[in-house]
Amino acid sequence: MKRCYLLSLIICALTFNSLNAQEIYYKKLTDSIVQQFADTTNTFSFKSKDSLKQNFTNYFKYILKFFPNMKYKSFKVIFKPSQHISKVKPCFGSCFKLTENRKYKIYFSNLCNSTLDSVILKNLQINSQLGLIATQIGYMDDLSTDGFFDMVFWRFKQLSRRAKKKQASENEIKLLELGCGYQLYSLSRDVEEKMKIENWKNAKAYTNYVTSDRNKFISQSTIAIFIRDMPVYASHKYK
Numbered sequence: 001m002k003r004c005y006l007l008s009l010i011i012c013a014l015t016f017n018s019l020n021a022q023e024i025y026y027k028k029l030t031d032s033i034v035q036q037f038a039d040t041t042n043t044f045s046f047k048s049k050d051s052l053k054q055n056f057t058n059y060f061k062y063i064l065k066f067f068p069n070m071k072y073k074s075f076k077v078i079f080k081p082s083q084h085i086s087k088v089k090p091c092f093g094s095c096f097k098l099t100e101n102r103k104y105k106i107y108f109s110n111l112c113n114s115t116l117d118s119v120i121l122k123n124l125q126i127n128s129q130l131g132l133i134a135t136q137i138g139y140m141d142d143l144s145t146d147g148f149f150d151m152v153f154w155r156f157k158q159l160s161r162r163a164k165k166k167q168a169s170e171n172e173i174k175l176l177e178l179g180c181g182y183q184l185y186s187l188s189r190d191v192e193e194k195m196k197i198e199n200w201k202n203a204k205a206y207t208n209y210v211t212s213d214r215n216k217f218i219s220q221s222t223i224a225i226f227i228r229d230m231p232v233y234a235s236h237k238y239k
Contacts, residue, residue, distance in 0.1 A: 172223075176226045191217055
C-alpha cells in the first residue's frame with residue numbers, strides 16, 4: 001500500500017514538473033511567446049535614453065534559460081551610439097572576485113551612422129534579435145568560468161582581429177550545441193543580406209566593416225549543416 005502511495009506521488013510530481021517546465025526550443029519565436037519568459041529575479045538592468053528596456057527584458061530572460069548553471073551577480077545592458085554592434089565587458093575588479101560575485105556590461109549600438117544601422121539590435125527581426133543577444137550572453141558565460149589570468153588575457157585578445165573572430169566562432173559553436181541554432185541562422189541570414197556591398201554608400205565605412213566585422217558570424221549555410229547534424233536538434237521537438 002505504501003509503495004503504491006509513493007509511486008503515485010512520484011508520478012504526480014513528474015507530471016507536474018513536465019507541465020510547468022517552459023519549452024525553450026523553437027524554430028521561430030514571436031513576441032507573445034518570448035513575453036511568457038518572465039521570472040522574479042532582477043539580475044540585470046538597462047541603461048538607455050530611449051524606450052528599449054520594455055522591448056527586451058524578457059528576450060534576455062528567454063536566452064538565459066539556455067544557461068541555467070552560469071554564475072554571476074548581475075549585468076547591465078547599455079544602449080549607446082557605437083560602430084560596434086555589440087560587445088561584453090566585465091566590470092572593473094571582477095577578475096579578482098568569485099564567479100558568483102562578478103558583474104558585467106553588455107553594450108548594444110543604437111546608432112552607427114552607416115549601413116550597420118540595419119543590423120543593430122532594435123532593427124532586427126525577433127529571431128535575429130535573440131540570436132544577437134545569445135552571442136553576448138555566450139561571451140559572458142565564458143568569462144564567468146575564467147580565472148584571473150584568463151580574464152586578463154581575454155582583454156588582450158580584444159586587440160587582435162584574428163583572435164576576436166576565432167573567439168566569435170567558438171562562441172557560436174557553443175550556442176549551436178546548446179540549441180540556439182535557428183536564432184543564429186536568422187541572425188547570420190540578416191547580416192549576409194543587409195551587409196552586401198551594394199547596400200553601402202560610404203566606401204570607408206564598408207572598408208572598416210570588412211576589416212573588423214565581416215565574417216564575424218558563422219555563415220547560414222554552415223549553421224544549417226550544424227542544425228542537421230547536432231544531436232540537440234534531433235532530440236528536441238522544435239516548434
